[in-house]
Amino acid sequence: MAEHPAYPVGLRLTGRRVVVLGGGQVAQRRLPALIAAGADIRLVSPEATPSVEAMADAGEIAWDRRPYAEGDLADAWYALIATSDPEANTAASAEAERHRVWCVRSDDADRATAWTPATGHSEGVTVAVLTTNARGRDPRHTAAIRDAVVEGLRDGTLVAPHHRTRTAGVALVGGGPGDPDLITVRGRRLLAEADVVIADRLGPRDLLAELPPHVEVIDAAKIPYGRFMAQEAINNALIEHAKQGKAVVRLKGGDPFVFGRGMEEAQALAEAGIPCTVVPGISSSVSVPGAAGIPVTHRGVAHEFTVVSGHVAPDDERSLVDWASLAKLTGTLVILMGVDKIGRIAETLVAHGKSPDTPVALVQEGTTAAQRRVDATLATVARTVVAQEVKPPAVIVVGEVVHVGPHGTV
Known part of the structure; x- marks a missing residue:
């Protein structure tokens, strides 16, 4: 045999x-x-x-x-x-x-x-690799071949064209916090199959360089708005390209639904009758602190964490954040898009009972080669941001977890 x-x-x-x-x-x-x-x-x-x-x-x-x-x-x-x-x-x-x-x-x-056989799966396809005969069986070699094929199919480096008619539509893909290796396997595969990619500034830009020459890459910030608001113009661009029969990827930073306005785009596509796939992404709210050695929760230190947007100041009438309640929480507070408002945010938290000595960490360009971490307290963070020239994008972490890990004392 x-x-x-x-x-x-x-x-x-x-x-x-x-x-x-x-x-x-x-x-x-x-x-x-x-x-x-x-x-x-x-x-x-x-x-x-x-x-x-x-x-x-x-x-x-x-x-x-x-x-x-x-x-x-x-x-x-x-x-x-x-x-x-x-x-x-x-x-x-x-x-x-x-x-x-x-x-x-x-x-x-x-x-x-x-x-x-050594098996793996990629979007409805099972890859099974068998050694030719018992005498030459090498399970590690067989598994390595399996892994190479599956990884190639998943990340698009091994392209197997669809020969049946492909359904046009839009995929809202969360690209993760910035490091191109942190996009999901499905997100990377959909990018490899796209005809059009409409990308945000905060998406993983390095992935765009890997796309085939025929793929049209559109910078969302440069879509002509005219009489439309920016988001409405982006929605229209997604619909227009999908109606042309193209596979469209909307590449967003982090997760599409965490301050990414992904639901607005999904609703617009649904109203236009355009099929939409949502691919979750790793949110910067947890991944960037983690990359900087900060756990958003830690046993005996923080049993909860809260993520808020800081793009609107606490005293702005448009703010939907209950800063007074946040000041009373004992867990971790993660603030996105809040670099230019952090002074007023810190003042508000202190005014509502948060200790001025509460640790604060700002992680700029998290998970990328340009990542840096700046530490402060609620009392000093406003002037520290100016002195250290902290620029967006940066994730701000407020709480005792800042002192946990390589940079901390716990």
């Missing part, structure tokens, strides 16, 4: 009996895929890892808490043999052969009738 290559095939196991012998690490790794395939799974094992036990407790698998016994594979379509008892594995493998049950053995692949 080892002289011939394995024949690759995809098993449709929905509702069909699958027997897993052994509840250890092998079962823990293989069970999630079998569950996802909709198989009727019976685990036979005296013991199981906590993760496998949790699957049984959740009703995802049935568990017989005993060793293998003759007859366990009689009604199976597929079997995974992974016990620590070589004799039980051999006996179960022989039973599988008699009942014509495809059988995987974790202890001896040469004696198995089936092999588990």
Whole structure:
């Protein structure tokens, strides 16, 4: 059997009996895929890892808490043999052969009738890599090939064109805090498939340089507004390009729905009948402090954090923030878009009871090569911003968590 290559095939196991012998690490790794395939799974094992036990407790698998016994594979379509008892594995493998049950053995692949490929997934496609024959099996090499193919499909470096008609529409993609490596896998793939990209200034600009030459890149700040407001003009541009049958990506910094006006764009697209996909992004409110060594929560220091926009001053009638209530909270306060208003914000917080000695950290250009951190207190932050020439974009963290970590004392 080892002289011939394995024949690759995809098993449709929905509702069909699958027997897993052994509840250890092998079962823990293989069970999630079998569950996802909709198989009727019976685990036979005296013991199981906590993760496998949790699957049984959740009703995802049935568990017989005993060793293998003759007859366990009689009604199976597929079997995974992974016990620590070589004799039980051999006996179960022989039973599988008699009942014509495809059988995987974790202890001896040469004696198995089936092999588990190294698999990965990318947007509805499963990539499965098998070694040609048992004699040349190298699981690490096989996994490396799998990883290279899947990563290429996900980040767009390996392009597989769609040959069926592609549905035009808009994807609102959160690009993360600035580092191009922090965009989501799905966001990066949609960028690689786009015909048009309308980008914000705070989006990960380095990703734009990787786009193919045919992709039209539009700077949202340079869209002619005319009689329209800026946001309305952007909405119209999204609709116009989508109606031309193009795949459009609206690349935004952070997350589309965290002070990103993403919902306004989604609503405009819905009213125009344009399909819209929302791809969440890593918000700068947690990622930038983290990149600077500041946890927004920490045991014994802060049990909550609040994120607010500082683009409107506390004494401005347009402000929707209850600064008086924020001053009474004991957790962490994260302020976005507040560099030029931080003086008045600090004064307001102190006026409503916050200690002037409350630590403050300003993280400018977080997660990028230009990142820098400036520390102050509520009493000193206004003059520190001026003296240190802190410029937007910067995330401001107020609270004792500023003193946690490499720069702190806790």
